[in-house]
Amino acid sequence: xxxxxxxxxxxxxxxxxxxxxxxxxxxxxxxxxxxxxxxxxxxxxxxxxxxxxxxxxxxxxxxxxxxxxxxxxxxxxxxxxxxxxx
Numbered sequence: 407x408x409x410x411x412x413x414x415x416x417x418x419x420x421x422x423x424x425x426x427x428x429x430x431x432x433x434x435x436x437x438x439x440x441x442x443x444x445x446x447x448x449x450x451x452x453x454x455x456x457x458x459x460x461x462x463x464x465x466x467x468x469x470x471x472x473x474x475x476x477x478x479x480x481x482x483x484x485x486x487x488x489x490x491x492x
Contacts, residue, residue: 411439412448418466419450425465426450430457 414420426435438456439448446452454460464474 412450412453414450417468421465421468422450422454422461425461426453426457426459429459 410423412419412423414423430438434457435453438453441456442448442452464471467474469477
């Protein structure tokens with residue numbers, strides 16, 4: 407696997423980088439990475455800021471879309487039963 411052109415300090419950074427690669431055109435990513443140089447370190451969070459993007463919560467939490475949906479269904483069930491917070 408090719409080394410990423412950004413700093414990936416932890417699993418969340420790796421998930422966010424993978425999400426960016428699947429969401430943003432290669433040319434846009436390359437342009438954003440170049441624009442970081444000299445200003446900030448190439449952390450994936452800085453790349454998101456430049457692109458004005460925020461990874462979805464399931465990416466930040468490291469959950470599959472199915473698990474994320476199930477978590478929200480459980481929260482909704484608890485609210486409907488009167489046991490949960492809004």
